[in-house]
Amino acid sequence: MRGWLPISSSGECRRPTEETAMTAFAAPAPSMAPPPRLLLLLVIVLTGLGDLSTQIYVPVLPTIASRFGVDKEAVQHTLTAFVLAFGLGQLVWGPLSDRFGRRRVLMSGLALYLAGCAACFLAGSTWSLTAARFAQGAGAAAAIVLARAITRDAWGAKAGPVMMLGTLVIGVCVMVSPLLGSMLATLPTGWQTAFIFLFALATVVLAYVWLGFEETHHARDPQAVHVPRLLSNYRELMGDRQYASFALALAFTYGALFAFISSAPLYVVGKLGHTPGEYGMFFFLIVTGLCVGVLAARPLSQRWGFARTLRIGLGLSLASAVFALTLALTDATTLASLLLPQLGLTLGAGLVIPSAVAGAVMPQAHRSGLAAGLLGFLQMLGGALFGYLAVRFYAGTPVAMLGIQVGALALAFGTALAVGSRPAQAGLRAVS
Incomplete structure (x- = not known):
């Protein structure tokens, strides 16, 4: 795999300085051990979890509308709730992971995602399903944010190809998930089967994070979640x-x-x-x-x-x-x-x-x-x-x-x- 180095305006490769090291333009030291393959698999699953959770659900929207006796617009709100939480949640999980580390924050996000999946399975109305999907989307937001942050931590300046692989994973999820959702809906548990599948997948991921994932972010920022500092960081970005x-x-x-x-x-x-x-x-x-x-x-x-x-x-x-x-x-x-x-x-x-x-x-x-x-x-x-x-x-x-x-x-x-x-x-x- 090739490395990534900063290029000067004249086109020459510059030797990393202390400043460029802080901005991660320098390649990792040659003695740095390559990340394990299981970590790559974790990043792949985390990257695709949000799109999988969205697209696998789309084919059963008419079935859910019929089940609860509502129109399609009411059921569409459950999808909107997921997307809204998925977007807003990323603003929260990112700074939290800079403050408390990737592992604890990822476990918290996956736990919230699992709770959302369980609530979706047990939902008895569109309102409860909408609330459950919001919780599920908020948990899925942690997955995509931490996937990108962990990739940057673990692969350093060689993270580019891994991040590109993540985009390919999203494309595959968009293509395959609707078909998977349609197939799962034919099982005896019907439209709820998709949430059983997502719950099982997230359980396996959480188990690995708990038992086998080592923290990748050690330079914690104790001020990362303080509101004035947070707003200042966003303005600076x-x-x-x-x-x-x-x-x-x-x-x-x-x-x-x-x-x-x-x-x-x-x-x-x-x-x-x-x-x-x-x-x-x-x-x-x-x-x-x-x-x-x-x-x-x-x-x-x-x-x-x-x-x-x-x-x-x-x-x-x-x-x-x-x-x-x-x-x-x-x-x-x-x-x-x-x-x-x-x-x-x-x-x-x-x-x-x-x-x-x-x-x-x-x-x-x-x-x-x-x-x-x-x-x-x-x-x-x-x-x-x-x-x-x-x-x-x-x-x-x-x-x-x-x-x-x-x-x-x-x-x-x-x-x-x-x-x-x-x-x-x-x-x-x-x-x-």
Whole structure:
């Protein structure tokens, strides 16, 4: 595996100094033992837990509505509650892990997640199910934040490829989870089976964290959760041009993806008349583009660095969205004319997301929990905002959705131009 070293404005590799060590631009000492494979497996499971918990639940929403005798909108609130808690929770777990360490905070988050799963299984109404899903989402937030923070702790300056692997895991979860949820729903326990599965998975993870996981964060910050210090740290992070550029580019890119996820079924199923199964295959193909992009992100970032890979991905995504919008404005929209541009868009997003995550979190060794938490919150906020706008302005055509995608990606590209524009923020690049 290749290491990551800072590049000066002249293109030369600089010898790490005390200052760059604090920002984690220096590679770990050669004598540092590689992290165990079980730790990599833990990071993979933690990374995918949130998306698995969301997507595995979607196929049974109509069944739950029928079970409780409510409309689909009421059941949709249970999904919204999870996403809301998943986003807000990351702002809490990140600083807590910087203060108290990764292990204790991760165990607390997983315990909350397990309690949420149990409450979902026992729920007797949509209100109790909504509250249970909120608790489950808050616990899942700890998983994604700690996955990124532990990766930064354990792999040091070589964390980039592992963070990119995490994005691939998310893509696979998005593709596979709905099918898994549909299969589990056919078992005797019906829609509740998904929560049994998630409870069992989280129990195994918690057992490993309790018995086999060694703390990775030893430089605790006793002031990390003090409100004045916390607010100051958030202001400092967003004042860091490199961090803010990567984080906002990620948020706007997620916004473009969620604009499609939220409103495309309304058009493809409701207007074009395709079945939900056909839309599922359509969506599966589109997410494949994301996975291919993630696989390409590692060699590209090793050659050109995170910032340039980010801009290449955004350029591809923006061009694809503009092409799709042009077709829609000329009334030439078919399923194929939606599929091909969205494949290009998700392929570009596959380059953007891992580059943005690694570029934002890797330089923040002394506060990686805080950085990962704020990054995750902004990511979910962007997705929720642009997803809402796409549904709100849907008028029977894909024009609004595609226009919102173009706008979100244009904003992302604009923020990405700020990355590496100053010598002190030249970013990371792979070296042999």
